[in-house]
Amino acid sequence: MKKRLLLPIFASFMIFTGVGANDVYAATVSDLTNTAKDYIGAPYLFGGTNINTGVDCSAYTQFVFSKLDISLERTSRAQYQQGTPVSKSNLQAGDLVFFNTSGTGISHVGIYIGNGNFISATPSSGVRIDKLNDPYYWGSRYIGAKRVANFTTTEKAEVKNSQVDFSIYASRGEVALQLAKALGLDTSDTNSPFPDVKSTSKYAGAVTALNKLGIFNGDQSGKFNPNSPITRGQLAIVLVKAFELEELGKAEKFSDVSSAHYAYEYVTILSSNGITSGKPDGTFGVGDKVKLIHLKIFLDRLTQ
Template sequence: MNKKWLLPIFASFMLFSTTHIDSAEAATKSEVTDTASKYLGIPYKYGGTTTSGFDCSGFTSQVFADLGIKLNRTSGAQYQQGTAVAKSDLQVGDLLFFNTSGSGISHVSIYIGDGKMVHSQTNQGVSYSNVNDPYYWGSRYVGAKRVATFDAEQQAEVKQAAIDFTVYASRAEVASQIAKAINLDTSDKNSGFIDVKPTNEHAGAIAAVAKLGIFEADANGKFNPSSPINRAQIAKVLVIAFGLENDSQEVSFNDVPQDNWANEYISILASNGVTNGDGNGNFGMDELLKIKELKMFIERLQSR
């Protein structure tokens, strides 16, 4: 995969530095639409950032995080990202902004083509709407921003939302750290993933963890080595890699719904003393995993 070194303009959560920045893993227009649409029906929840309920920017943040792109938390802050786009030049994946409160940017959605958008709205939750709806959205439209360009050639040029992989762990980094921690044989460089060539520096580790079922290919047969991984995903990876089981009673967190796919893995990780969450009863399941967190988790597992 070709990498582009970008000059990032970070929001407050990023570090201002001159370190190299990797672009996020590529995605197509159909992947953007499919990723956003899988959340249809999730209810609206003020301040919501999980599948138990999204507010408008919580939803856009989740969709872009799934695509390996970090957005600012609020609609107003997201409006500060990317490049302005004329309404006549909208492309799939563009962020659309609206003034619904009478006091500036207060709503954001994702354009999915043909004059349609997908968003989390107060009365309907995650749903589709017409961008030019004459009864509501059309008159409240403010503008659009392009944070990434998605096309059929699997190229995504991330602009001002690049991930700093000196801070956050990539999937390749996770594979490498786990292979080292559990002493896997990394001599076989043929991973079977279409986007991991034998010449990739992490190919041996990726192949090794894949053989054990620790990681699997996505629907397109890709490993996505340069994509980030969130805390819910790392919980599953660590449980499988280290063969963990519940060590005591089930542990729950406020932001992890009981019916969420990650609940079991997070509970197992916590019951083994690998994580205590953020200290306020939350796990932060949708937050991107930091390298220092990855190392801490592995150290705790190795000291058990």
């Protein structure tokens, strides 16, 4: 099975409006890029504003930024009036990039995610990643970019999780504790490889044991972020790895998890094993924070 790194998504608390980029760090680069990628494969619908049934390009950018508590206008032209101009050579992850795809000025917007790539909702393929300088299409239609928020590469967003009620939602540390217990792991080694999980932390033994098995990894900066929430899509990856699950029988299809989604094969495996049946509206809730009650349900089903 192809392995993928598990990256955290953090909660944020600032709301940004106005014409300039706010000087306060809204969230991390990982927050932004992971949130945007959570919806790869979401369907396109001109004028649509529902991520499950269809969104257009500006509704998608508005939706992603709203997940980080950053306010954007509804249309691509209106979003172009926000923030501060950024040259192509100075683009940073999180900048909005704009295109002329109709011959009548700004008609498409996406989110730059670094390394010359941007993500957007396209009429042909829904939400997907493209090359900014694609010589066949996007390169010649590029108009400019705007910075509406400053994203940091350090994990300052950890302090913002005070808004997440961990009596309801599961933190990454709590997932590690419960998963190590369910697997019966030896948690005596508390020498965690993560700088933010000290040997005295109640999570240290579980985090270390799970990391040794390649089940739980840190973020791009090497941190584990034990006090951050975890999404249902990310949990699917962890559970499949932890219990070495394989696809069995027919799996349910979820409208918010297309075959292009990073968590698709893991959600499919969980479903085929009868571990999850999704939500009543036909979605998996792939980008939703995991609730403690649902974590318990998943683990109970896996250990029966």
